[in-house]
Amino acid sequence: MSQGPYMPQGDQPGKNAALGGLVCGILSVVLGGFLGTLIVTPIIGLVLGIVGLVMSSNAKKQGFNGGLNTAGLVLSIIGVVYSAITFISCTICAGCLGAAGACSSFLK
Numbered sequence: 001m002s003q004g005p006y007m008p009q010g011d012q013p014g015k016n017a018a019l020g021g022l023v024c025g026i027l028s029v030v031l032g033g034f035l036g037t038l039i040v041t042p043i044i045g046l047v048l049g050i051v052g053l054v055m056s057s058n059a060k061k062q063g064f065n066g067g068l069n070t071a072g073l074v075l076s077i078i079g080v081v082y083s084a085i086t087f088i089s090c091t092i093c094a095g096c097l098g099a100a101g102a103c104s105s106f107l108k
Helices: 015-034 040-061 067-106
Strands: none
Touching: 015 040, 015 067, 040 067
């Protein structure tokens, strides 16, 4: 009776870093891309995305090459891109509104 390959039950090196990278990547996508209504949330999403990238790369350096590591890396990259786009667009929009308000006082 074959039960498949043997899987070690101990803690694998880099698994906790990969899990942390995955969690940071998920939070980065949620805060940076979807809940980017405030100017603060894309900044937090950007920071979490960078932390997720660092943790995923550290997990790979420690020898963990599982799906957690790949998912954390991909989600962190998506979160950084979403956060950067949201932050830049919110900054441009606030600048345009400020310029429009300044120009309206000259027209009176």
